[in-house]
Amino acid sequence: MTKLPLPALARALARHMGRGWTAAPDRDWPNTVWELCLRDGRRIGLQLDTGRLLAEGRLPDAPDDVTPHTSSIDSGSIRMSAAKTPTQLAADITRRLMPTLDAAHAEWHNRVAVMREQEAQRTAAAEQLARVPGLSEPKRGRWLGGTETAYALSWKGPARAKRPDATPSARVWVDADTVGAHVRMELSGLTADQAESVLRALTDPALHPAPSDGRGSARAAAEPHDS
Template structure:
């Protein structure tokens, strides 16, 4: 198949969406880091477009495109990939290991047959991936809630009100809660001096549960000894029942 006979992917995607049913819609998909073939005329160069169909009711999405660099039997074949959901804004999701499904079909097939292939071969993969992704979102939100509960307990001990939440990048472990408090705690009517000892606490949560990282500064000798003795005493105590 020559480049001039490649399928017009945008027209094809719209027809496939119609065949999949009334819940499915079609829209252009522009991504600067990928190159797509969109029409027969653009098949001689690097097209900058593809199309995807999505079902708003179920949150599923499917991207269709033609590989402009394919050779041999791959020329003109339509790639159909399950589309991962948009990342939530409140938690960090590591989903590189989740597969949302991908198949290829001949570009010469009519939309009805392509839709049938999608139902039979792709949607089961996509639904499995979507279920795993939703489970992971809920698990991450549960871990964040555990971290928040611990941060609130620590804040109540210190009497601090400077509790803030940070959502990190996808390369990090997830959201964290930060608080700063004087050591020992001071009441609202007795603010700590600028040179007084302080604790900066970061609370996060992972598969093992919530944990805190505490940085102490400006401790005098007595306070430093008290901290170390408290840690030593705690190490010999049985784990508290939660």
């Protein structure tokens, strides 16, 4: 069994793993867990446990602008006999853990890229609608069943009478997913003429988007009520 304490073992493993690897104590459990790290964000958690060395693949920290869902990404983990030399342990990690960690790292980067593209589409659509006179500035807002990343806008027209249903108003939410930006609207207090204008716009074939190719075609849903 290796007689090296975990800090010394981690440093030895970093040397044997190859160029670019460094060793550092874990940020949360510095006394019992160390990490092997690469600058591109790949990390391996190390922990000694009753004669075994646990090596666990770790993904990069989430960037400031998006938070990818990572619970379904398998970054790998293996257990090895602590009786092996650092050279043998490094070879085991390279052969048994790194292929899984490399694939997980690529998937993580793909999800970050997708989320950034969706955010760009979401923001562009919200800014487009915000240019309509009278609409509020876009603010983050969540509708029932929607996401926290959605933008919310609103509009309220002049009241025709002292009743809530006699004041035309619109609530608008803008979000994006794998088929691109999409809009949800809730309309109330409309006159028949206003409702007709909305419905004619929705049913005009010239305004129908082309079928989605997965690269950002928009779709819209209007939900008139209380007209």
